[in-house]
Amino acid sequence: MKVLKVGDKAPNFSCLDQNGNLINLSDLIGKKVVIFFYPKANTPGCTAEACNLNDNYNRFTSLGYEIIGVSADNEKSQKKFSDKFGFNYSLLCDENKDLINAYGVWGLKKFMGKEYMGIIRKTFTIDEEGKISQIIDKVKTKEHTSQILD
Numbered sequence: 001m002k003v004l005k006v007g008d009k010a011p012n013f014s015c016l017d018q019n020g021n022l023i024n025l026s027d028l029i030g031k032k033v034v035i036f037f038y039p040k041a042n043t044p045g046c047t048a049e050a051c052n053l054n055d056n057y058n059r060f061t062s063l064g065y066e067i068i069g070v071s072a073d074n075e076k077s078q079k080k081f082s083d084k085f086g087f088n089y090s091l092l093c094d095e096n097k098d099l100i101n102a103y104g105v106w107g108l109k110k111f112m113g114k115e116y117m118g119i120i121r122k123t124f125t126i127d128e129e130g131k132i133s134q135i136i137d138k139v140k141t142k143e144h145t146s147q148i149l150d
Contacts, residue, residue, distance in 0.1 A: 003104055006135060010035075010126045011102035015070070017090035018078035023068065025130070032065045033126040034148060036139075037105040039119045041073045041081035041091070049121070049141040050087060056145040057088045063149070064128075070094055071119060123148065 004011075010033075014024045025033070036053065038046040053060070053067055060067055067089040071078070078091040092099065100106045100119055109118045121141075125134040125148060136147050 004124070004132055004135065006132055008132050010124065010130050010132050011099075012130075013092075013099045013102065015092040015094055015099050016075060017092055018075060018082045019090075020075060021090070023090050023092060025126070028066055028126075029130050030128050032063070032128060032133075034060065034065055034067045034123060035070060035103070035126065036067070036121075036123040036144070037070045037100065037103065037119055038121055039071065041071055041077045042084070045121070045141045046071070047081075047085070049139060049144050050081070050091075051085055052142055052144045054085065054087050054089070056149075059145065059149065065125075068092060070099055072097055072100060 010025060012025045014022055017023050038049060040046055050069055069091040072094055074095055075093045078093050082091050094100050097106055105120045105122045107120050109116055121139045123136040123139060124132055127133040140147055
């Protein structure tokens with residue numbers, strides 16, 4: 001699997017969101033994009049991260065950013081998560097992990113002494129030309145907006 005780095009062209013994607021809308025990265029050329037990958041909808045860390053970004057949504061949009069969340073959850077789970085917290089952005093449903101693999105966020109994880117494969121929490125910012133401008137590997141879920149914008 002290729003490891004992406006700052007300056008690389010962001011892998012294009014077409015993926016359904018929580019409302020059944022097809023989201024294409026190519027449609028967002030000309031805008032800055034934040035794509036955050038999270039392990040599972042409605043879990044404590046993922047909720048803290050998603051809510052932090054949503055609480056600062058107007059700050060992101062005033063700076064020209066679109067926000068997109070991605071997990072392997074199905075449309076029903078993503079919709080429930082989005083509706084529960086009133087997210088202003090799309091949550092992509094990547095059940096077959098095409099997007100997750102393209103961005104290299106599927107890997108070995110450890111929790112309570114056990115190892116397993118899963119989504120590694122990671123965020124990419126993409127510039128107006130479709131190139132990766134920032135990669136955040138160590139996401140602070142409650143302070144994620146600051147990590148991206150400050």
